[in-house]
Amino acid sequence: MIPPGKTLGVLGGGQLGRMFAHAAERLGYHIHIYEPSLESPAAEVSAHAVHAPYTDLAALEAFVRGCAAVTYEFENIPVEPLQRIENTGVFRPKWQILEITQNRLREKTWLRKNEFPHVPFAECEANADLAATIRQIGIPCVVKTADFGYDGKGQQKISDEASLAHAVTSFQGQRAVVERWVDFKCELSVLVARSTQGETRSFPVAENIHTKHILDFSLVPARVSAAVQERARALAEAIATRLDLVGLLAVELFLTNREEILVNELAPRPHNSGHWTLDACVTSQFEQHVRAVAGLPLGDVSTTAPATVMVNILGDAWKWSDGQCTGAPDWSALLHEPRVHLHLYGKNEPRLGRKMGHFTVIGNDPEDALERARRLKTAL
Numbered sequence: 001m002i003p004p005g006k007t008l009g010v011l012g013g014g015q016l017g018r019m020f021a022h023a024a025e026r027l028g029y030h031i032h033i034y035e036p037s038l039e040s041p042a043a044e045v046s047a048h049a050v051h052a053p054y055t056d057l058a059a060l061e062a063f064v065r066g067c068a069a070v071t072y073e074f075e076n077i078p079v080e081p082l083q084r085i086e087n088t089g090v091f092r093p094k095w096q097i098l099e100i101t102q103n104r105l106r107e108k109t110w111l112r113k114n115e116f117p118h119v120p121f122a123e124c125e126a127n128a129d130l131a132a133t134i135r136q137i138g139i140p141c142v143v144k145t146a147d148f149g150y151d152g153k154g155q156q157k158i159s160d161e162a163s164l165a166h167a168v169t170s171f172q173g174q175r176a177v178v179e180r181w182v183d184f185k186c187e188l189s190v191l192v193a194r195s196t197q198g199e200t201r202s203f204p205v206a207e208n209i210h211t212k213h214i215l216d217f218s219l220v221p222a223r224v225s226a227a228v229q230e231r232a233r234a235l236a237e238a239i240a241t242r243l244d245l246v247g248l249l250a251v252e253l254f255l256t257n258r259e260e261i262l263v264n265e266l267a268p269r270p271h272n273s274g275h276w277t278l279d280a281c282v283t284s285q286f287e288q289h290v291r292a293v294a295g296l297p298l299g300d301v302s303t304t305a306p307a308t309v310m311v312n313i314l315g316d317a318w319k320w321s322d323g324q325c326t327g328a329p330d331w332s333a334l335l336h337e338p339r340v341h342l343h344l345y346g347k348n349e350p351r352l353g354r355k356m357g358h359f360t361v362i363g364n365d366p367e368d369a370l371e372r373a374r375r376l377k378t379a380l
């Protein structure tokens, strides 16, 4: 157990690190951030920041020595340096989990090997016959780079011969995964925390609506049966246990039209679809992550509102003219609205598709909250 007053380190300095830092300082911890880039929403709110490449072993080792435990706020951190210095500090979760989850092919292979339900896929080596792999899985399907992109980066849907030919050209020389296209009823996610004692605790299941592959809305409660929610929760907890996780894990799921639950993706960190917990849950996902990493008892995951919808605010909401940003959104409609919470990440440069903040709408039921959320988003 790492008592309050000690220092927790975070590798990565984005908005997830920023919200983690807020939760940690509220519990009396000091936060150090390791982030290669100088612009860092997390460094801005933390006691200390190191800006150096992840491959700078000396800088990384000195950083780890200054922290009672180190965690991550995104999974694309090179694991080789972590492996080389693993004895200098406490890493929660362990780097082996990052290694699995930062590569789509390794993650899917791990799911298959451990018999967790996943989307059927086939692997295609860099210069192998992608067209043949696509025909093996069948059209429609999706081609994705083996290494993780995020938010739909590095993936293409194949729906006909023309898109097949295009994919063969655009994925040339890259290791790829070809996945069967899933006609899903909806997308769900479960955030599960696992303690140093092996206790697991899951937040209520969220229903996620994506637009252009980027999360747009998360609804809680998800509009699915209690039985589906229970199956999703049990699956997420089994995965966390099999990974021997200490920390937080997001499990993204498809609910198919045949009510099957398939794992799409794993992320061993706080997740965008858990931001609603900041405003409508007794313990936020960030506080839960702090508790798990520090070896404290896990917190209460009861909701404090009948329904919540989280809406992402992308750079697209800024005013644009000829590719130039000409002004920020007018926040007043959101700020005037009752039962709405606005969160902005302090990023200086808005870009199309860049996550700049989010807002949460509290409602009496998911439909009502979603309707208000859509209206407020449009007004923005």
Ligand code: AMP
Binding pocket: 119, 142, 149, 150, 151, 152, 153, 179, 180, 181, 182, 183, 187, 210, 213, 264, 265
């Ligand atoms: P990913 O980056 O793999 O999570 O994909 C981003 C989004 O693309 C998902 O949340 C889905 O909305 C969609 N998607 C990805 N893979 C599939 C698939 N095999 N079938 C249908 N939709 C998919």
